[in-house]
Amino acid sequence: MLISGCETIDIMLPDHRNPDPTTVRYLIALFLLHQRPAMGTSFPTINARIAQLRPATLFSLLLDSSLMGDPGPHELCEVLVFALQHLSHNQPSLIDSEMYKIFVQAEHKARYPLDAYTTLLLPRLPQGVGAYLDTIFDVFAEIASKSQTNVVWGGKLCLVYGRTIWGINTNKRDWEYIYREWQFAGRRLEHLFCAWIR
């Protein structure tokens, strides 16, 4: 029986089996063209394959047809990780540490209600960050629900990608500082993920 997608062992982990770099780059390029059709001149290889009529629609069609061509789960995960690694914003971090502490205290005070994520966290987040976390947690939950097969649980994903998802901008090269930051971000994201599940 073919097992693929979220059931793939070690899915989303950095040391998974070799994804095809050509497919990954092609998917990323199609996604970029889908989001920013003006970048068409930056990808003459892809432009040469399509007609010049309504490029925005065509990129969307190309992307859909490429995805329907069933790229492997590792290729899809590479694209997801690429998107996280190329996140850009102007703040020190996407989720403010002070805001997080206030959420923790409010949640504790309210005795950990089931809707803590939607009533206590989401209103405090910057615009767009709530939907961003929601989408990521949705994929994490799907992978974690198959942890008996893929040996990847939610805590592991949060620990590996927590610092990246948290969007920490730092120029410090101190290994201890970065490691501590990585641990904090992973644990905090796991807490938010559990609140989202609850």
Added chain:
Amino acid sequence: MVNIFSFFTRKKQSKRASWAGAPSSGQPDLAASAVNFENVSPAVKLQTSRFLSLRTRSSARRLESPKDNPPGPRRSSESLRRRARRPSSVGPLPRLEVSFGPVGEVDDDVVVIPGPSLGLDDYGQTPQLTPKEIEVIRKVKLSVDEVRACWQLFGKHLKQTGESGLTK
């Protein structure tokens, strides 16, 4: 006039002699007593060859008959030896190059005749991006909304190939 039948007798005897090795002193040298066929007149030669050909044909007809051709391997070792000696009349088959793949991939026993390209070289293949395009991808910066859109789109496909390995 040479007896035609002696030709066949001599031929069989010479084969038997070569099979057995050098003739013993007690037996007459049959090869030496054979009539030199080159001294026979052309008319006799023609008659002989016709006779041979008729014999071959008639034996072939006999073999074709179901009564005389029992199923199983052919018994005649002479025909098998003749067949093995015959050089193969089929040489390497020419192959028309339709440029579906790289031209350099050629088997040793296949002759490639270069043909016109059908223009389908890269059909169905994922395009290879140039180094410049790869550099564009490497340096791109995404906003929070774009990352969300990426995870929404690709995450959906990752989830769809989940349960049984088949796309839902």
